[in-house]
């Protein structure tokens with residue numbers, strides 16, 4: 001069993017950082033991927049970007065298999081959306097770094113993504129439906145963007161206030 005990472009949550013400033021390209025897919029990267037996968041399954045979540053665990057490298061893991069199916073871990077390194085089209089609104093999108101909030105988010109219906117797999121092989125994905133949404137959400141993380149950056153400012157501000165209150169409440173408990 002590999003060690004789990006701690007997941008950073010909003011308003012941690014690190015989440016706004018852009019991730020760096022992975023230059024060399026070495027043993028350290030393999031361990032990061034294994035720990036990211038374990039952290040994602042433990043949470044549990046559908047996807048996780050390295051920046052969410054405090055590592056500013058362009059790596060994402062995800063698993064969109066249904067609950068009654070075998071796990072199907074996917075790993076993408078240096079993923080880039082090279083083409084996108086159509087428009088859709090996701091229902092109740094959420095994020096491990098944005099606890100206790102789900103919102104509808106405008107996304108592209110289709111994306112084409114170029115990336116490397118964990119062995120350094122080039123992969124090109126054509127995605128629609130849930131996969132397209134997960135890829136857009138995770139690749140946003142690599143650019144320092146959270147899904148709350150894509151919702152109405154009214155909803156975003158309500159969430160910000162709620163988090164501020166929660167932080168104050170926790171500080172009072174500690175004091």
Ligand code: CO
Pocket residue numbers: 094095096097137141
């Ligand atoms: Co997320």
